[in-house]
Amino acid sequence: MSTTQTRIAYEFIKRRILNGVFKPSQKLTENKLAEEINVSRNTVKKALMMLEKENLVYVETNKGATIKSFTLEEMLNYLEVREVLEGLIGRKAALNITDHQLLQLEELYNEMSTLIKQNSFDEYSKKNRMFHQIIYEASENPEAVKMINTIKTQLNRYYFRTILVPGRKEQSIKEHGAILKSLQSRDPVKCEEAVKKHVMNLRELIQGNYNYLV
Known part of the structure; x- marks a missing residue:
């Protein structure tokens, strides 16, 4: 999938984290995000990995991604x-x-x-x-x-x-x-x-x- 689509998915998810649409500790479903953004699930996965590097989400194997919550x-x-x-x-x-x-x-x-x-x-x-x-x-x-x-x-x-x-x-x-x-x-x-x-x-x-x- 193109880098452009990964960036679009990344910006989409990040914007919703920062403006509070996605809440701390909320689980994110890759399939649902892929449908909403109109990209592949693999593209969403790449976007989530980018967000994990920024400490905005954490991704667990076979469990998907969760919005990071800070103590x-x-x-x-x-x-x-x-x-x-x-x-x-x-x-x-x-x-x-x-x-x-x-x-x-x-x-x-x-x-x-x-x-x-x-x-x-x-x-x-x-x-x-x-x-x-x-x-x-x-x-x-x-x-x-x-x-x-x-x-x-x-x-x-x-x-x-x-x-x-x-x-x-x-x-x-x-x-x-x-x-x-x-x-x-x-x-x-x-x-x-x-x-x-x-x-x-x-x-x-x-x-x-x-x-x-x-």
């Missing part, structure tokens, strides 16, 4: 690693960021401020990703960014619901404002602190609301 301890450990990496990214971004990138961040921040007041969480999430992507690009450290994105991909389905926790939306926009201010001042120490605090607060939020988020 609270695993999630906190991942976020602890992410906090360190994001701090490094923030420090380097403060030193390398361009005037154009700062303008882009300011525009995004203003849009995010409006969206959060309107409770437009889907759009806020999109702008949020764009905001961080600019910082990642400014850091000029693609290796660290790749590791961060791996962690974010694995935990994305949990992140999405954190904004619904009372008080989180106000805290989130405040944290992004602090990150923007530190970048505008091109202060690597303050930026590292602001970014790490952003992830630390997320970790504490997940720890205190784990049963709601899973």
Whole structure:
């Protein structure tokens, strides 16, 4: 089967894992997926193996695939690693960021401020990703960014619901404002602190609301 069809199957399944259509610990049936995606069962099998490498599913011989479910301890450990990496990214971004990138961040921040007041969480999430992507690009450290994105991909389905926790939306926009201010001042120490605090607060939020988020 073509690589293109494998990629289509991979994207189809991954998208449903990340947006919560496929739930943690849910069993996936290869035949059913093959019919739904209109590809062969072998293509689905290859796609599931790709997702297993990303730690989104686990595949057992003769038992099929199951959506990976993370324990609270695993999630906190991942976020602890992410906090360190994001701090490094923030420090380097403060030193390398361009005037154009700062303008882009300011525009995004203003849009995010409006969206959060309107409770437009889907759009806020999109702008949020764009905001961080600019910082990642400014850091000029693609290796660290790749590791961060791996962690974010694995935990994305949990992140999405954190904004619904009372008080989180106000805290989130405040944290992004602090990150923007530190970048505008091109202060690597303050930026590292602001970014790490952003992830630390997320970790504490997940720890205190784990049963709601899973």
